[in-house]
Amino acid sequence: MPAPTVNVSVTPRGSMEILSQREVRNLSEVGSGSTYQLFRQCALAILNTGARVDDARSILEAYADFEVEIRQLDRGVRLDLRNAPADAFVDGHMISSVREMLFSALRDIVYTESELHNNRADLSTSSGITDYVFHLLRNARTLTPGVEPKMVVCWGGHSINEEEYKYSKRVGHELGLRNLNICTGCGPGVMKGPMKGATIAHAKQRVLDARYLGLTEPGIIAAEAPNPIVNELVILPDIEKRLEAFIRVGHGIIIFPGGAGTAEEFLYLLGILLHPDNAELPFPLILTGPRSSANYIQQLHEFVGATLGEQAQTRYEIIIEDPVRVARRMKQGLAEVEHFRRERNDAFHFNWLLRVEQDFQLPFDPTHENMAALELRRDTPPHLLAANLRRAFSGIVAGNVKEHGIRLIEEYGPYELRGDAQIMQPLGALLQAFVDQQRMKIPNGEAYRPCYRVVS
Numbered sequence: 001m002p003a004p005t006v007n008v009s010v011t012p013r014g015s016m017e018i019l020s021q022r023e024v025r026n027l028s029e030v031g032s033g034s035t036y037q038l039f040r041q042c043a044l045a046i047l048n049t050g051a052r053v054d055d056a057r058s059i060l061e062a063y064a065d066f067e068v069e070i071r072q073l074d075r076g077v078r079l080d081l082r083n084a085p086a087d088a089f090v091d092g093h094m095i096s097s098v099r100e101m102l103f104s105a106l107r108d109i110v111y112t113e114s115e116l117h118n119n120r121a122d123l124s125t126s127s128g129i130t131d132y133v134f135h136l137l138r139n140a141r142t143l144t145p146g147v148e149p150k151m152v153v154c155w156g157g158h159s160i161n162e163e164e165y166k167y168s169k170r171v172g173h174e175l176g177l178r179n180l181n182i183c184t185g186c187g188p189g190v191m192k193g194p195m196k197g198a199t200i201a202h203a204k205q206r207v208l209d210a211r212y213l214g215l216t217e218p219g220i221i222a223a224e225a226p227n228p229i230v231n232e233l234v235i236l237p238d239i240e241k242r243l244e245a246f247i248r249v250g251h252g253i254i255i256f257p258g259g260a261g262t263a264e265e266f267l268y269l270l271g272i273l274l275h276p277d278n279a280e281l282p283f284p285l286i287l288t289g290p291r292s293s294a295n296y297i298q299q300l301h302e303f304v305g306a307t308l309g310e311q312a313q314t315r316y317e318i319i320i321e322d323p324v325r326v327a328r329r330m331k332q333g334l335a336e337v338e339h340f341r342r343e344r345n346d347a348f349h350f351n352w353l354l355r356v357e358q359d360f361q362l363p364f365d366p367t368h369e370n371m372a373a374l375e376l377r378r379d380t381p382p383h384l385l386a387a388n389l390r391r392a393f394s395g396i397v398a399g400n401v402k403e404h405g406i407r408l409i410e411e412y413g414p415y416e417l418r419g420d421a422q423i424m425q426p427l428g429a430l431l432q433a434f435v436d437q438q439r440m441k442i443p444n445g446e447a448y449r450p451c452y453r454v455v456s
Contacts, residue, residue: 004086005063010079010094012103035113038218042105042235043068047081047088048225049098070106079106101226101233104140108235111139129361133236133244134350140234142213142249143349149337151213152330153183153250155265156190157258157439158224164257167290167323168193171254174327176201176210180334183250185242186214186233187224190256195229213249217242219402238363239394243268248351252284252333254326255316257293259439260400263300263430264393268360270308271386273315277355282340284333285316288326299433306426307389308382359387366395366405368412371452376419376427389427392417396431399451400440415452424456 044066069080079102088098115121115135122128137143152175156168172182172194182198184191195212202210214230217239226233236242246253247269255266266287273283287297297318304312319326338348346353364370374388395415398405409415417424431454434440440448 005066005083006086006089006092007082008080008084008089008092008094010081010099010102012077012099012106035109039106039109040066040068042109042218042221043079043081043102044085045221045225046098046101046105047085049088049095049101049228077106079103095228097228097230101230104233105221105235108136108140111136112237126356126358126361129241129358130244130248130352130356133241133248136236136241137234137245137249137350140232142232142234145347145349147348149251149334149341149348150180151183151211151249151251152180152194152334153246153253154190154194154256155185155246155253155258156256156262158185158187158189158191158261159259159439160189160257163290163292165189165193167288167293167321168256169197170323171256171288171326172197173201174323175330176207177205178327178331179205179207180327180331181211181213183211183213183215183246185220185224186216186226186230187220188227190258190262191224192227192229193256194254195227199229215242215245215249219398219404224401240361240363244356244361247272247283247354247356249349251337251348251351252286252330254286254288254330257289257296257439259434260393260396260431263434264390264397266300267386267390267393270304270312270315271383271390272354272356272360274308274312274383274386275355275357281353282333282336283315283354284330284337286319286326286329287316288319288322291321294320296433296437296439299430303426303430307423308386312382312386357383359384360390364391364394366391366398366408366415368408368415371395371415372418374417374419376417376423378420378422385423389423392427396440396452405451409451414450416455417452418455421456424454428454428456 044063063083063085065083067082071078071080088094121132123132168190175182175194176198182195184195198210211232212229213232214226215234215236217236219239221235234245236245243265253269255262269285272278287300289297297320301313301318317329319329341348344353371392374392376388376392399409399415417427431452435448435450
């Protein structure tokens with residue numbers, strides 16, 4: 001039975017009212033052009049907000065005849081949607097949060113294309129890439145100067161069990177009671193739970209300007225539609241700029257149970273914090289979960305010790321089954337961040353002092369050749385080894401849920417990861433634990449088939 005669809009025209013609310021003729025031309029030719037295809041894919045994912053689908057290709061196939069046309073009118077911009085998912089509408093009107101996110105996607109994709117087309121972005125240097133991320137966030141009105149540090153980033157799995165999801169809500173509730181804002185990857189699971197918990201807490205505290213910031217990128221949003229609590233959506237051009245945006249706008253990070261994507265994010269941050277230039281910089285980082293997830297957290301902790309060493313383990317704190325303590329420790333950590341930045345006259349809204357090298361900034365293309373060529377050796381400096389381990393997990397995420405990665409696996413078989421036995425054995429054990437705990441199972445009823453093979 002085909003999915004129910006509607007034809008409708010919508011106009012923006014609050015932003016993106018005006019486009020140039022060239023911008024409209026790049027976006028308005030139905031069925032042609034990479035910019036149009038990118039916006040169509042993101043728009044379709046947003047219109048599927050709330051759907052329990054984790055496969056970009058299945059969404060595109062279910063709505064193969066979906067089209068969106070951008071029209072520049074005398075009074076502004078209008079989107080004409082044809083064969084759009086009916087669930088995004090109530091009594092013929094688009095749900096407000098969906099409408100806002102739809103035009104956020106248009107805003108970010110147009111701005112990114114414009115910056116690159118006009119060569120305004122310097123992507124050849126580390127500082128240039130950071131400046132580009134800053135401008136993307138500023139254009140999205142994400143940066144609010146003068147506000148004390150209170151943006152807490154929550155990372156974790158999109159396909160977690162019910163107990164882990166409820167625990168993430170409890171932590172979010174405690175954060176909200178302390179007037180802290182929430183930033184996640186904007187999808188389901190842990191990306192929704194803390195926001196949902198914080199929503200109730202903010203209502204109790206009569207917080208009227210609470211922020212629920214969702215940071216994503218085109219390859220992720222296609223597989224994980226935004227959750228409806230997000231009231232600020234930003235689409236970064238790729239996973240690396242998305243990750244940098246998290247650590248530049250976030251003042252502290254809480255990591256909940258997850259799978260390969262969560263490990264990728266954790267290793268990314270650890271690699272940056274292990275750089276000698278960041279040794280004294282405060283950045284509260286907490287690993288937490290319900291008691292039933294203690295083994296998962298311990299496995300991740302042991303993996304870090306076996307590959308990156310004890311120094312890496314000192315950069316985070318582990319708290320099991322204690323949402324109140326998590327929130328209190330984060331609040332305390334944010335006070336230290338505020339003191340540190342005041343002393344150095346650094347901005348609260350963007351972490352300029354954090355050193356991020358190009359190894360963590362340049363996009364990684366997870367081809368079979370690039371995955372096999374990753375240097376996973378024991379003699380590699382810990383912060384660079386973390387960068388390569390992050391790339392390995394990034395490739396696994398691509399092979400699991402991203403359309404391009406899925407097609408590569410179908411055509412050429414599993415990726416091969418090669419390296420020293422001291423690295424590959426704990427890596428293989430961790431990945432197998434993810435499989436055994438169903439942390440990499442795609443929720444379509446099928447058993448997980450690994451998209452990788454670990455070779456030592």
